Amino acid sequence: MRSGSRRTIGLALVCLLAVFFVGAFAVAKLLFRDRVAVTAVATPPPIITAEPLTLDPGQRACQRDVPVEPTTRVVRVYSASPDPDVPPLRVTLRAPGWSANAVSPPGSGRDGVYDTPVASPPRSLLATVCVQSAEDRPAILAASLEDRVRARTPTLVDGRPVDPRLGLLLLEGPAQSTIGRLRTVLERTAFFQPPLVGWVTVGLLLLAVVVVVPGATLYATLRALRDDDPLR
């Protein structure tokens, strides 16, 4: 092979590796960034416009068929109160043979987010989750009427379905990186797949994506340049 061809191939190699490096950095940043460790999204929060859902003292907003996992540690709802001086919330979770309740810690809700630590169930179950003001004053929570905010079951206020859908998330606890809970992410990916597609298979597939796609691209480029070499 001529030195000119070698230089051309070297140039292509350098360009490809530079692009791969940038791409790998971006993917690593995505996977190592901490994000909310969700165990279930019963109803997503409002996207653009929050619809205030006012719960008078004693009124309860509930949602049925909410999956609660042994890893669930926190119930999150959103405040829509214009005043940061918000009342604490009482959160109740009930399922056949299990229940838990807790009051949101002092200061929770001031920044628009109520995070209430709760006891975890011993096994995965479907619960009814209710929230209510824990003081003798109303709680104003963030619900949504947006078409893109949908939930499996409607929000119930004192047992009656209402149009606004109350944002309700269940979390593992503090934010974590995706890479730190990779096994969980892979298991979830394999969840609604046929038995052949387990978390190991998904992991191997992702490994193939990371290795084969850049590798095949590199090979195709260099091989094509070599095939074009008139002195080969």
Place this chain on the structure above:
Amino acid sequence: MADLAGDADRCLAGAVPAPPRPGDHAKPRPGAAALALVGRIPRPLAALLLAATVLSVAWAVVTAPLDGPDEIGHAAYVQHLAETGDGPHGGTRDRDVSSEMRALLFWGNLDALARNDDARPAWSAAEQRAYRRATRGAARDDGAGPNPLAQNPPLYYAYETVPYMIGGGWSLPARLLLMRLANLPLLWIVVGCSWLIMGEVFGRRRFLQTVGTGAVALLPMVTFLAGVVNPEIALTAVTTAAIALSLAALRVGPRLPVVLALCGLGAAAVLIHARGLALLPAIAVVLGLSVWRTRHQPGGRRRLLSAGGAALVMAVALAGALVYSGHHASAGNFSGELTGSSSSGLHDLTGLASYVWQFYFSPLTGMVPPPGDGLPGYREIYVQQFLVGSFGSLEVRYADTVYAVLQVVQALGLIALFALVVRHFARVRRHAAQIAVLAAYLLSMLVLLHVAAWQDISSPAHASLLAGRYLVCLAAIFGVAVTAVVALVPRRAGVALGAVVLGAGAMLGVGGIFVSLVRFYA
């Protein structure tokens, strides 16, 4: 750019055949013949096919069930067709999907997923138990409609009934995965035909062929659409094959097999989707051009007759598609984005011209904005949804920086293409017929898309149904444009540029898979 004659004939030949040996006359086993054929695939093409396949399989697994673009409607169509032998209907029936699919949507939390990246699919054991209880004995054949896609012609859905029925004894999610994976042969057609197109246009210059084919095979939207149940990938396969055959027709003339195959592809296109209509005028241009180019050769009358007869095949297919759509649609219209076409639009050609101008450019003084709020324009459709990509039901996106950078890059690319074409006009002009063919496909599709979009926008609902994925069927023309720039710049700059294009395609694909993984399951 190289001369054209005979290039494509050799494109797939990777090596000089070995001389015959004793016993070679024996009939080869089918497996051995297939292996020999695979062995003849040029190595760069094989590598690109491998990369595209891995990406597409990953999209199929990572994208939550039924969260592809309009995938609920497409999958429900396939299921009803497979279970009853008839497609679903529009109108006022009472079940948009079957009871079995409804159970998956409900317990999989999949209804909530579309277009909201804060929502998550189900992944708890409790939901899976509830899903299993709900699907026990759930009907599969009661999803007669209303299905918003009922007016789509049935060819792609009929194709998808094969994997559906192969997995008939499996759970619905398993059947859905099989249906997604069944798109792989269509993806291979797209990639293989792109290779042939680059061979026709740029000659047997492997690097240019590789860059052009890689620009298609690694375009994230191509592999993504091959990883979900959606007729877009079938229309892309047919369009890419038609473009490849059209370019070959220019070289070999309007031979009967070529003409028949071309019209067969046109017929398939209109039986896949109404947007396949765009192929018919383009194919007519190709037939006219190739007949005209051979007008001094004997047998002109016969060629004209064969072209006319083959065009009849397309007319029959179109009539069939229209009858099917009329029977199944609620309003007697022909497929998806052309739904509003009978109600409004073409009487206001000034409005159409104004809308198209404002789609691509800033409004001129005195121009009234088209009706509707926040209509997508060139940046959203061409850059964000086609070139870079938006996945899931458009809610899965890269970081904003990626779109911003690629917007600048594509603008520079367009400027470079224009400048290089002007500078090398004499070289480019030698390919006038090929450029005319590519332009016919490009313009035909764009005119159809804009007219259909204008009809929807000017309807009372002011809906905008134009999406970047509708441009994916033109991916091969995008590949030609990219490769033209690489071919026309100085050699070393072209090599660097080509490598960057291929590397960026690969990394966008890999990145898109991980963005989807995080969006759905983290």
